[in-house]
Amino acid sequence: MPIKKPSRIFGLVALFFGSFAFFLYLTFPYEVLKESLATEISQATGMSVRIGELGPKLPLGVNARKVSIIPAGSTKSLNISELNIRISVLSFLVGSVSPEVEVLMESGSLSLDLSFGLFSFFGKGAGMPSRVSLDAVNFPIGNIIAFGLNSAASSPTANPMVAPLLSAIGMTGQLNGAVKLKLNSSDPSQSTGSADINIKDAVLKLSDPALGLSDQSFSTAMVKASLSNGSLVVDQASGFVAEELQLKLSGKVAMKATLQMSQFDMNVAVKLDKDLRDKFGFILDAATGGSPRNGEVTLQVRGPMTQPTVTPF
Numbered sequence: 001m002p003i004k005k006p007s008r009i010f011g012l013v014a015l016f017f018g019s020f021a022f023f024l025y026l027t028f029p030y031e032v033l034k035e036s037l038a039t040e041i042s043q044a045t046g047m048s049v050r051i052g053e054l055g056p057k058l059p060l061g062v063n064a065r066k067v068s069i070i071p072a073g074s075t076k077s078l079n080i081s082e083l084n085i086r087i088s089v090l091s092f093l094v095g096s097v098s099p100e101v102e103v104l105m106e107s108g109s110l111s112l113d114l115s116f117g118l119f120s121f122f123g124k125g126a127g128m129p130s131r132v133s134l135d136a137v138n139f140p141i142g143n144i145i146a147f148g149l150n151s152a153a154s155s156p157t158a159n160p161m162v163a164p165l166l167s168a169i170g171m172t173g174q175l176n177g178a179v180k181l182k183l184n185s186s187d188p189s190q191s192t193g194s195a196d197i198n199i200k201d202a203v204l205k206l207s208d209p210a211l212g213l214s215d216q217s218f219s220t221a222m223v224k225a226s227l228s229n230g231s232l233v234v235d236q237a238s239g240f241v242a243e244e245l246q247l248k249l250s251g252k253v254a255m256k257a258t259l260q261m262s263q264f265d266m267n268v269a270v271k272l273d274k275d276l277r278d279k280f281g282f283i284l285d286a287a288t289g290g291s292p293r294n295g296e297v298t299l300q301v302r303g304p305m306t307q308p309t310v311t312p313f
Helices: 006-027 030-045 089-093 142-154 163-168 274-287
Strands: 048-056 061-070 078-087 099-105 108-117 131-140 170-182 192-205 220-228 231-234 239-241 245-254 263-272 296-304 309-312
Touching: 030 048, 078 142, 099 131, 108 170, 131 142, 131 192, 142 163, 142 170, 170 220, 263 274, 274 296
Parallel strands: none
Antiparallel strands: 048 061, 061 078, 078 099, 099 108, 108 131, 131 170, 170 192, 192 220, 220 231, 220 239, 231 245, 239 245, 245 263, 263 296, 296 309
C-alpha cells in the first residue's frame, strides 16, 4: 500500500483540528459565557452590566444584543442595541492583528477598526496601532453623554457643588464623520491622516428646573484636523457655537513613538454670554484664580497626552 505524503497528512490533520475548533466556536455555550462575562465586567468596573443575548459573529468574533450598563449609585443606564466585535482572519496573513468594533444604537452606528503589527506590543512604540479608522453615521450621543455625566455625578470623588449640575445638564445630537489615521511608531514624522467629525442637530440641554435656563442649539459642532509630518493640526473652523456659548479649538498634537507621550500644544477659547454668563461665569473666574473674566477665558493645553498642563490666560 503506498505511503501518504507528509504534506497530505499534515493537511488532513490541520483540516480536522480547524473544523473541530470551528464546530466548538459555533456550538459554544454562549448563554453561560454571557452571564459569566456580565458578572466579571460588573465586578471589575463597579457598574451593573446586563447582556440580553450573546452569540458568535462570523467569521471570527462575538455579537452582543440588548446591552445595558448602569453606573454605581445611578438609575440611568447606557443601552446598546447591538455590539459586534470581530477579528479579521485575513490580517494574520499579512502579519497584523485587526480588531473591529461596531456599536448600533437606535438608528445610528459607529465602527472602530484598529490594526496592530503582530510584534507591536513589544519594544519601542509598544501598543501603538499602525492604523486607526472610525466611522459614524447618525450615531446618537444623548444616551452616552447622559451616562458619562451621571457616572461623574455619582462618583464618590465628585465635588458636591458640581455633582447636581452634572445631573441636570445633557446633550443630544447625531455624530457623523470619519477619522482615518496611519501611524508610524518607528518614525512618527511619516504618520498621515485626517479627521472630520460633526454633530448634527446638537443641543445642550439646560431646561432642567434646577437650572432654569434655555436649551442651547449649536450652529457649529465640529472637529476637523489633518495629520502630516507627524503633526496633527486642528483646523481653525473646529469648535462648538451656540446662542450663548462658544468653544473654539486650535493648535496641534505632535505624534511620538509612544502614543501616550504625544505632545499637546492646543488652545481652547471659551465664551459665555447672557444667562449662561450670569449663571456660570463665576466658575470660569474660580478656575482662573478668581480674577473677573466676564465669561471669557482661553486655556493653553501643553505637555504629554497622559498628563498635560492647563494654563488660563
